[in-house]
């Protein structure tokens with residue numbers, strides 16, 4: 001296996017981007033949908049209306065959304081959809097690498113790098129729900145090696161770390177509601 005021997009490789013391999021609070025999120029959505037179209041074209045599959053709509057709703061915020069949340073929003077948009085239809089659309093998005101399932105939340109999130117197949121690791125903020133993909137090939141390799149050593153075949157390499165995102169870390173929960181003291 002050809003490997004560049006650089007001490008920085010492992011550090012460089014681990015990247016996670018938290019969107020800034022003032023970024024132009026419309027751009028995220030437009031970009032995600034355009035890239036999804038391109039990926040579908042390349043894979044010879046169709047991004048149907050419902051698949052596209054579900055993906056757009058997944059990209060509404062940088063946090064995972066549950067299937068029923070999506071279903072409810074479609075309903076409020078006047079688009080009554082059967083749960084099965086939404087589940088199928090989500091299955092399609094996940095199968096084609098356009099979205100990931102966040103197991104610990106039983107929810108889904110749009111993929112930030114749909115062009116390449118990758119194992120997913122997530123950082124999940126337990127305070128605001130912001131979730132980002134962590135791409136660390138070293139971590140993945142270490143887990144694979146450990147599984148191999150245990151003669152274990154990994155079918156779902158789920159890695160989800162829960163904690164606080166940089167914004168929540170800096171702004172602890174608002175406890176101003178503790179007004180005065182009784183008695």
Ligand SMILES: [Zn+2]
Nearest residue numbers: 019024025028
């Ligand atoms: Zn955004």
Ligand SMILES: [Zn+2]
Nearest residue numbers: 111112113133
């Ligand atoms: Zn991804």
Ligand SMILES: [Zn+2]
Nearest residue numbers: 125128165168
């Ligand atoms: Zn947070």
